[in-house]
Amino acid sequence: MIECKNIGYSYTDYALNKKELFKDLSFSIAKDEKVLLLGVNGCGKSTLLKLLNALITPSSGQYLFEGEQVDKSYLKSHAKTFRKRVVLGMQDPSTMLFNPTVYDEIAFGLRHFGFESVDERVHHYASLFGVEKILKESPLKLSGGQKQKVLLASLLCLEPEVLLLDEPTAHLDPLTTGWLVEFLEELKVTSLIATHNLSLGRELATRAIVLGEGEGIIYDGGVDTLLDDTETLLKAKLLHRHKHTHNGVEHSHYHMHSWN
Ligand SMILES: Nc1ncnc2c1ncn2[C@@H]1O[C@H](COP(=O)(O)OP(=O)(O)OP(=O)(O)O)[C@@H](O)[C@H]1O
Ligand SMILES: [Mg+2]
Numbered sequence: 111m112i113e114c115k116n117i118g119y120s121y122t123d124y125a126l127n128k129k130e131l132f133k134d135l136s137f138s139i140a141k142d143e144k145v146l147l148l149g150v151n152g153c154g155k156s157t158l159l160k161l162l163n164a165l166i167t168p169s170s171g172q173y174l175f176e177g178e179q180v181d182k183s184y185l186k187s188h189a190k191t192f193r194k195r196v197v198l199g200m201q202d203p204s205t206m207l208f209n210p211t212v213y214d215e216i217a218f219g220l221r222h223f224g225f226e227s228v229d230e231r232v233h234h235y236a237s238l239f240g241v242e243k244i245l246k247e248s249p250l251k252l253s254g255g256q257k258q259k260v261l262l263a264s265l266l267c268l269e270p271e272v273l274l275l276d277e278p279t280a281h282l283d284p285l286t287t288g289w290l291v292e293f294l295e296e297l298k299v300t301s302l303i304a305t306h307n308l309s310l311g312r313e314l315a316t317r318a319i320v321l322g323e324g325e326g327i328i329y330d331g332g333v334d335t336l337l338d339d340t341e342t343l344l345k346a347k348l349l350h351r352h353k354h355t356h357n358g359v360e361h362s363h364y365h366m367h368s369w370n
Contacts, residue, residue, distance in 0.1 A: 111176060111272065111300050112139040112162065118170035119157055131157055133170065134326050137319060139300060141271075146311055146333060147304040149321035150347045155304040156201050158321070159274045162302065163198035164189075194223045197265045201276040201304075203257040206264075207249035212241055215249050216264045223268060235267040238293075240286070254281035262290070266297075273301040279310065308348060311337060320346045 118133035131154045139145055147155050160166045161173060164180050173180045175192065185192065200206050209215040213232055220228045236242040239259040244252065249260050258281045265273070273294075279287045291313045294301070303314055311318065311333045318336045320329035322345075329342050336342060343349040353360060 111141045111143075112302075113174040113177075114138070114162075114171065115174070116171035117158075117161065117168045117173060119154065119161065119166075120169040130169075130324070132321065132324065132326060135171070135321075137327060137330055139302060141300055142298055143300055143317065144294075144315040145302045146315040146318040147302055147321070148306075148308075148318055148329075148346065148348060150323060153321045153323050155321060156276050159198055159200075159276050159302065159304060162272075162274055163196060164192060165198070190223070194219075194268055195270060196272040196274065197268060197270040198274040199261050199265050199276060199278055201280070203254070203261040203281070204250070206261055207257060210248060211245065212236070212247055212249050212252070212260050213245040215260055216267055219264055219268045225268075231267050235263040238266075239263040255283060255286060258282055259286070271300060273297075273299050273303075275301065275303045277305055278303060279305065279307055308337065320348070322346065 114135055114137055116133075117135040118130065120128055120130045123129050135158070147158065149155055157166070161168055164173075164185055167181070175196065178184055178188075180192070207215055209218055213236075216232045216235055217228050220231055225231060232245070233242060236245055239262055241256065241259050241263060244256065249257060252260065258278065262278065278294075279290060282290060287310070291310055294303075295313055301315070302319075305311075305314065315333055317331065318329065318333045319327055320336070320342070322328035328346055329336055340349065
């Protein structure tokens with residue numbers, strides 16, 4: 111469904127120096143496959159998700175969606191259907207909320223894409239995500255977790271085929287996190303989810319792609335295999351050594367970066 115062939119991304123920094131964030135990323139994601147996107151801060155996960163949502167274009171290589179190259183000419187004729195089929199929930203939900211009320215926020219995409227029974231759908235997804243009591247509030251005044259729920263409701267109500275999520279559980283309380291993980295587990299949708307929360311890894315996906323820092327993809331394989339492989343986890347900096355003292359004796363052990 112999704113194919114990246116030698117994708118690279120460079121940008122010009124504040125001093126006009128060209129910086130290469132990554133190059134030669136090649137991977138495919140099959141229909142209904144669920145994949146985790148992992149890697150340290152700044153390695154390019156959010157940038158890659160924006161590339162896959164065609165919000166930015168790669169500096170090199172090709173991005174294909176169902177075998178067709180997603181470039182300017184493709185988007186000229188397919189932008190609307192592409193954005194309905196492939197949705198991205200950005201890392202900071204505030205950047206995606208712009209409507210006067212939560213109701214309008216969820217209804218926006220439904221109206222834009224010409225869905226029927228908009229009111230019914232808004233109420234259905236609002237109640238699913240537990241935001242039905244705040245439909246008249248301004249999304250900008252909500253808590254971080256509430257914003258995340260509104261954003262997810264506004265994306266999932268479109269019944270997308272590809273779900274790109276950037277740290278979807280970052281602002282959620284443990285109960286809502288558990289609910290969302292179960293919800294995503296049952297959802298039949300191709301997904302790529304960036305997260306630092308490895309404890310959710312096995313439930314969110316079957317496969318993991320780990321981006322290194324300027325090294326391209328350093329792991330692409332089963333989530334179970336990755337989580338059981340201390341060496342790759344250490345190399346990917348997904349595990350760190352923690353030192354502490356008990357009764358005057360210093361111990362050290364490994365910790366995964368999964369805080370919630
Ligand atoms: N157009 C740009 N201009 C300046 N810097 C950029 C641009 N695009 C990407 N970067 C830089 O590339 C790096 C990668 O950012 P990105 O947000 O993709 O990382 P990330 O893996 O999602 O990190 P995190 O885990 O912190 O969310 C950052 O240092 C970012 O500032
Ligand atoms: Mg990010």
